[in-house]
Amino acid sequence: MCSSSNEEQLTDYGGQKRQGDHFWLFEPRTKEEAVLGLTRASQLKLDVTIRGSGHSMNGSSIPQKNGLLLLTTSLNKVVLTSDGKIEAEAGAQLLVVDDYIGQFGLKLPIVNDGGDPAPTVGGFICAGGFGVCSKDYGGFWNHIRSLEYWTPKEGVRCITQETEEFWQICASGKPKGVILSASLMTLGQYTGTRVEATLQFKYVVHPNRIWFTFIAPIRKSASLRRALIRLDRDLRQYWEGLPPYEYMIKSQGRGTPDGFYPEHDGSLAAMGVWGEVTTKTAQNIDAIMERVSAFTNRETYAKRYWQSEL
Ligand SMILES: Cc1cc2nc3c(=O)[nH]c(=O)nc-3n(C[C@H](O)[C@H](O)[C@H](O)COP(=O)(O)OP(=O)(O)OC[C@H]3O[C@@H](n4cnc5c(N)ncnc54)[C@H](O)[C@@H]3O)c2cc1C
Secondary structure, three states, X not given: OEOOOOOOOEEOOOOOOEEOOOEEEEOOOOHHHHHHHHHHHHHOOOOEEEEOOOOOOOOOOOOOOOOEEEEOOOOOEEEEOOOOOEEEEOOOEHHHHHHHHHXXXXXXXXXXXXXXXXXXXXXXXXXXXXXXXXXXHOOHHHHEEEEEEEEOOOEEEEEEOOOHHHHHHOOOOOOOOEEEEXXXXXXXXOOOOOEEEEOOOOOOOOOOEEXXXXXXXXXXXXXHHHHHHXXXXXXXXXXXXXXXXXXXXOOOOOOOOOOOOOOOOOOEEEEEEEEEOOHHHHHHHHHHHHHHHXXXXXXXXXXXXXXXXX
């Protein structure tokens, strides 16, 4: 059992949400160990929270008081099969996987931006996932063949893109079950034999920033950009703002998870505002949140990328 004996409490990336009470920590080293522990936790009716890198900002990877925190960071095994498909356990970080398969002339179509290891495979799937290459290859969901998924009622199952459940898990934020691994498509040609490895989880200290991303159909890009320029100007009095950012997420003709943008099949734009977390930000966090909420209520065509953000 864990607790905090000083002011160092467990937080997520934004540092605004924290847990200072007792909770159980469980860091399985294999999927089998994870399933045993999850089954036992379910029998004991423990409140279970899953945490990958803890890079989300909305408190979704912070355990409940007396609950169980399942940390996936030791579920890091990857298997490269002879057809160039990579099966990655949920705790492997995307950029670490991408780096590993690079030596075989392969790459993942979509990885997180920033250049340093951050989200895990499981966490990125829960978020939705996009990056600079989304302008060509769309969302991360387009490149997942199947998920190995555990739920208390049905145990471990393989969920493929063809099922409704797949689209409910991707970009759901906090799915009802646990993603144990994912079979991912890669770019490049591989003709070698099956190889497997256990990758090292890499803790990286990233700049302390918070951000708010909004997703909208591509035809609404101009409206969203104009509205965000106004929001950015307004927020500058409350934080050390950075220049707004934008991405295009090209439709691959295979649908979009409702959790990412509901009932939409075409290309999307993801744009946002961000700022450094300084004393000024901390003092003004309520004012920032108020303005972001008002923005969401006003710009009804835009959906917050809420999973990863305050
Ligand atoms: C520096 C940085 C760069 C980023 N860049 C990008 C980017 O370029 N593109 C982008 O789309 N996003 C980006 N993000 C956002 C990030 O992808 C999401 O916050 C993502 O969810 C974080 O993954 P994580 O492993 O840290 O998950 P956590 O924060 O640990 O968990 C997030 C949610 O997923 C659930 N979860 C995690 N693993 C599992 C699992 N195995 N099974 C079931 N549920 C699980 C948790 O319970 C929680 O609800 C970035 C974040 C940071 C901090």
